[in-house]
Amino acid sequence: MTDxxxxxxxVRDVRTRLFGALFGDRIGLTLxxxxxxxxxxxxxxxxxxxxxxxxxxxxxxxxxxxxxxxxIEYSLTLxxxxxxxxxxxQVIGRNYAAAVLSIxxxxxxxxxxxxxxxxxxxxxxxxxxxAALASQLGGLLDRPRVTLVGTLLALGAFLANVALxxxxxxxxxxxxxxxxxTLVAAGVVAVALYRLLSTLHGRRVGVATGILSALALPIAFxxxxxxxxxxxxxxIAVVLLAFARSxxxxxxxxxxxxxxxxxxxxxxxxxxxxxxxxxxxxxVDLATAxxxxxxxxxxxxxxxxxxxxxxVLTNLAVTGSPFxxxxxxxxxxxxxxxxxxxxxxxxTATPTPPDPTTTPTPSPTDATPPGPDSSDGGPLGxxxxxxxxxxxxxxxxxxxxxxLWEFVGEGASIVLGDPERLGHVFFRSGRVPGIxxxxxxxxxxxxxVLESAPILGVLVAAPLLWGRRVLAATRExxxxxxTAIRTNPRYQTDLLAGGIVVMFTLLYLPRLPLYSQITMRxxxxxxxxxxxxxxxxxxVRQSLDEHFQEFLRAYAVASVTGVVxxxxxxxWIEPALGEAMQFHALLNLAVAGLTIAVVVVAIVRxxxxxxxxxxxxxxxAGTTLFVLSGIEYFTYGQFAYPIVRWLSELLPVx
Amino acid sequence: MGPFRxxxxxxxxxxxxxxxxxxxxxxxxxxxxxxxxxxxEAGPPTTVGDGNATVSNVDVDTDSVHVSPGRxxxxxxxxxxxxxxxxxxQVDGAPRLxxxxxxxxxxxxxxxxxxxxxxxxxxxxLGDVAVLPERLAVDRYDARVTxxxxxYTVDRVVYNESVTVEVRE
Numbered sequence: 001m002t003d004x005x006x007x008x009x010x011v012r013d014v015r016t017r018l019f020g021a022l023f024g025d026r027i028g029l030t031l032x033x034x035x036x037x038x039x040x041x042x043x044x045x046x047x048x049x050x051x052x053x054x055x056x057x058x059x060x061x062x063x064x065x066x067x068x069x070x071x072i073e074y075s076l077t078l079x080x081x082x083x084x085x086x087x088x089x090q091v092i093g094r095n096y097a098a099a100v101l102s103i104x105x106x107x108x109x110x111x112x113x114x115x116x117x118x119x120x121x122x123x124x125x126x127x128x129x130x131a132a133l134a135s136q137l138g139g140l141l142d143r144p145r146v147t148l149v150g151t152l153l154a155l156g157a158f159l160a161n162v163a164l165x166x167x168x169x170x171x172x173x174x175x176x177x178x179x180x181x182t183l184v185a186a187g188v189v190a191v192a193l194y195r196l197l198s199t200l201h202g203r204r205v206g207v208a209t210g211i212l213s214a215l216a217l218p219i220a221f222x223x224x225x226x227x228x229x230x231x232x233x234x235x236i237a238v239v240l241l242a243f244a245r246s247x248x249x250x251x252x253x254x255x256x257x258x259x260x261x262x263x264x265x266x267x268x269x270x271x272x273x274x275x276x277x278x279x280x281x282x283x284v285d286l287a288t289a290x291x292x293x294x295x296x297x298x299x300x301x302x303x304x305x306x307x308x309x310x311x312v313l314t315n316l317a318v319t320g321s322p323f324x325x326x327x328x329x330x331x332x333x334x335x336x337x338x339x340x341x342x343x344x345x346x347x348t349a350t351p352t353p354p355d356p357t358t359t360p361t362p363s364p365t366d367a368t369p370p371g372p373d374s375s376d377g378g379p380l381g382x383x384x385x386x387x388x389x390x391x392x393x394x395x396x397x398x399x400x401x402x403x404l405w406e407f408v409g410e411g412a413s414i415v416l417g418d419p420e421r422l423g424h425v426f427f428r429s430g431r432v433p434g435i436x437x438x439x440x441x442x443x444x445x446x447x448x449v450l451e452s453a454p455i456l457g458v459l460v461a462a463p464l465l466w467g468r469r470v471l472a473a474t475r476e477x478x479x480x481x482x483t484a485i486r487t488n489p490r491y492q493t494d495l496l497a498g499g500i501v502v503m504f505t506l507l508y509l510p511r512l513p514l515y516s517q518i519t520m521r522x523x524x525x526x527x528x529x530x531x532x533x534x535x536x537x538x539x540v541r542q543s544l545d546e547h548f549q550e551f552l553r554a555y556a557v558a559s560v561t562g563v564v565x566x567x568x569x570x571x572w573i574e575p576a577l578g579e580a581m582q583f584h585a586l587l588n589l590a591v592a593g594l595t596i597a598v599v600v601v602a603i604v605r606x607x608x609x610x611x612x613x614x615x616x617x618x619x620x621a622g623t624t625l626f627v628l629s630g631i632e633y634f635t636y637g638q639f640a641y642p643i644v645r646w647l648s649e650l651l652p653v654x
Numbered sequence: 655m656g657p658f659r660x661x662x663x664x665x666x667x668x669x670x671x672x673x674x675x676x677x678x679x680x681x682x683x684x685x686x687x688x689x690x691x692x693x694x695e696a697g698p699p700t701t702v703g704d705g706n707a708t709v710s711n712v713d714v715d716t717d718s719v720h721v722s723p724g725r726x727x728x729x730x731x732x733x734x735x736x737x738x739x740x741x742x743x744q745v746d747g748a749p750r751l752x753x754x755x756x757x758x759x760x761x762x763x764x765x766x767x768x769x770x771x772x773x774x775x776x777x778x779x780l781g782d783v784a785v786l787p788e789r790l791a792v793d794r795y796d797a798r799v800t801x802x803x804x805x806y807t808v809d810r811v812v813y814n815e816s817v818t819v820e821v822r823e
Contacts (some may be wrong), residue, residue, distance in 0.1 A: 115686035117694050124677045131673050133668075144666055151669040155676065162680055167694040428728030437730075442784035444728040574734075575725070576782035582726035638700065645700075654781055 010557050024195040027207060030140055031194050032187040033133040035214040039186055040126060041644055042630030043179060045172050045638010048194045048225045048515060051074055051094070052175075054083030056092030059102045060174040062412060067317050069093050072342045073174055081336060081344070085329035087319060089346045091336055095228050096314045097268035098181060106177035113170035122168070122176075122640050130154035157643060164642035176640075177613035178226040185234035186223040189528050190214035192237035196244055196532060200490050201541045204548040208615075209535040211555070213237075213528045216619035217453050219520035222624035224241040228269055232525035235269070236277060236500060238262040240529060243281070244497050247489035249290040255304035256289065256296070264307025268314065271325045273525065275404055276507050280499035288485070288492040323397075404507070411506030425512045425520065426450055430584055436515045445518060450592055451585035452519035452625065453527055455618040457592035461599045465537060468603070490536070497533055501526045534615075539602040543611035551612040558620020563627050570653045577654070580633055584625045586596035591621040628653075666801045674810055686738040698771035705747020705805045707770050710731075712801050714753075715740040719797065721790065731787050733762060733819065735780040748795035749805035753778040757797045757819060760785055767804075795819045 023029040047053055053074050060073045068090040072081060085092040093099065134150020193213040198206025207274060222230045238263045246256035263281060267274035286292060293591045312322040319329060336344050414421055424432045426449045431437065435446055450457050485491045504526040512522060535541055544551055566584070575583060598614035631648050639645040659805075663671070686694045715736040724730045738753040754765040766780045801813035 078818060115685055115687070119694050120680060120684040124681055127673065128677060131670060135670070137667075144664075147666050148669055151666065155669070155673045158673070158677060158680075162693055164696045164698075166698075166700050212769045255703040335751055427774055428727075430731035444724075444730070532685070575723075576732045576784065578730065578780075578784060579725050579732075582728050639806050654779060 030136040035187045035190045043224040043640040044637040051083030056175040058099040084332040102177040102181045105180040109173040119168040127154040127158035182226045185231045188234035192241045197447035210546045216622035230523040235266040244493040253296040260304035261307040268311035288451040378415035409504040411509035445581045454588040539608045543608035547612035551616040554613040554616025556619040559623040562624030699748035702750040703748035708744040711741040731783040732782040738778045752802040761799040
């Protein structure tokens with residue numbers, strides 16, 4: 001016996017702990033695989049929204065080893081490049097967090113495409129993941145047949161993909177890497193929600209919420225459209241999970257600090273979103289933490305400080321100031337020239353001074369307006385020293401915070417004073433006044449929160465619940481409320497979740513409704529948090545726990561009959577694109593209404609009969625929309641997997 | 655190292671090994687390092703190239719073309735476009751069909767293309783086009799429908815009809 005065995009044991013321990021930290025348990029891993037395998041089915045290699053060009057080009061340039069954009073690999077036009085910024089004579093990209101974290105995927109894909117056909121490699125990856133999913137699922141259910149059938153299906157899919165394969169150019173690796181990162185983020189959302197709810201209410205509630213979070217919310221829609229929203233959603237879900245798990249006295253300071261670390265990464269992705277989460281997290285965390293001794297706080301502060309290092313370094317390199325983000329720079333507009341080899345440069349002979357009084361005009365197809373904090377960007381002369389910049393930033397910090405509050409305040413005034421506008425954001429779209437539909441050929445494809453996530457309608461029942469609690473309250477029970485909040489991690493997490501949903505919504509309300517949101521995508525990062533709220537309603541969680549099978553059955557049946565039924569209905573109705581989307585909108589509103597009714601009756605009668613089925617059905621209605629919009633409604637790029645292209649051509653809708 | 659002994663494989667292990675084996679072999683075959691095998695040409699062409707096609711019959715239900723109000727709260731009007739069914743008798747290379755619908759008075763010029771890969775009847779679908787109701791000034795519009803066979807080497811009109819589009823309430 002040498003010391004080989006302790007080493008092996010240690011390796012195993014590290015592996016177990018790493019697995020635990022990433023997935024929680026085997027169910028978490030299965031959920032992750034399931035979400036990635038399912039959502040990647042409608043992966044399309046192409047640009048759905050124009051400023052994805054900018055982010056994909058950022059990936060390529062970061063991989064080349066510099067933060068500024070020198071080479072344009074993906075170009076919409078030979079003229080202006082939407083979504084880019086300028087800093088002096090440099091062209092600057094956006095979403096550096098996503099770009100940098102995509103780099104491992106980029107290298108992987110570059111290596112793979114050098115050795116084998118990219119299209120075949122993608123098909124191979126999918127089938128291997130699908131077989132791994134089948135193996136995990138078969139093991140969990142203790143049904144070997146599931147593993148066998150799943151593996152054979154994966155094999156069949158691979159052979160069919162190879163039979164139908166067409167070449168996929170290796171120049172797509174930058175975009176593919178970004179899409180892979182977003183896909184993984186969608187999986188993280190599901191795992192985080194699963195772990196969060198299984199910590200609070202047991203595994204069944206966890207699994208149900210995990211499935212719904214990634215497949216029944218617009219996370220599914222954006223999972224392979226590499227906008228920032230799914231990544232934001234994943235980070236915010238991690239904040240919530242780390243917060244909830246760190247409320248127990250025995251939990252480590254590092255766990256608590258990881259909530260802050262997620263905020264640090266979020267700042268790198270989108271500073272305003274991070275700031276909003278941060279201002280909610282700090283007071284709730286300090287007020288509800290099991291202990292606030294100096295050591296714990298030092299750990300938390302250190303981890304947070306480390307987590308903002310990439311953010312600060314990127315800003316320093318790009319804007320010269322640690323807290324001035326690339327989005328605060330003036331838009332590139334038409335200032336750049338694109339060479340025939342894809343080299344991009346700014347004419348330095350006639351430097352156009354950036355004009356801080358005009359907000360950058362997005363090009364017609366540029367869907368993402370600059371972040372809420374973009375208009376206070378200023379011209380930058382020579383790079384000031386770090387210290388000088390820090391002093392300047394600290395002086396500017398109150399101004400920035402007050403601007404944030406302006407947005408939030410404006411959002412609050414919309415909530416209080418403009419119910420019609422609020423209705424167009426949350427309830428019914430149709431053709432919304434104020435949205436520029438000409439960008440999308442006058443098609444009414446912009447859905448509201450409830451129309452794209454009918455499951456979230458159940459939250460309407462929450463005030464009823466509170467009302468009953470208040471009516472039933474006695475003086476003693478009211479007096480127990482502060483103690484309950486101080487001691488119960490569930491109430492504490494409710495507080496954080498509620499704060500995040502409210503603040504996030506208020507931040508974006510002044511910009512909504514807006515074109516090219518499709519599923520109110522600005523609010524997508526808060527949707528899994530809102531789903532947490534749905535799962536916390538006692539009637540819902542009890543029903544999901546006791547009638548888990550009914551939930552699963554209802555979800556599966558609703559998804560399948562939804563997809564088949566809508567396709568059948570559409571071959572008869574022959575809708576235009578806008579009509580198809582509005583058909584889903586009305587269908588989802590109807591399902592949401594029924595689900596709310598079932599939940600309300602359950603709350604009033606103190607009997608959760610039918611709630612699990614209703615929740616599953618509402619989830620299935622959402623999934624129906626995302627499957628069909630993923631495969632059929634929107635035409636752009638090429639499907640990553642040939643069999644899905646074949647299926648899409650087979651469907652007789654568009 | 656003892657002598658090689660085949661492990662007892664159940665159906666699951668066999669299927670998994672089969673999958674991994676086939677995937678690996680296919681990947682190796684797809685590698686540019688292995689000459690002479692191209693797997694990704696197997697599928698039908700998706701982009702237009704050189705070539706030509708002969709067409710025996712083009713069928714567009716021009717009577718069904720009309721403008722009608724959008725449903726489900728879309729609050730626009732739609733020009734309802736019919737499908738074009740084309741009987742293809744011969745295909746060389748990767749030509750495509752271009753099905754085009756023009757209504758000059760409404761500034762509508764809409765087309766759909768389909769790359770041809772095989773003989774037989776094929777359908778080209780054209781999505782409905784949204785028009786703001788306030789732009790509709792008269793009850794009827796003149797339109798032109800064309801179908802072309804197109805490639806880098808040919809561009810031939812195989813169907814050309816003028817159509818009257820009726821505005822329905």
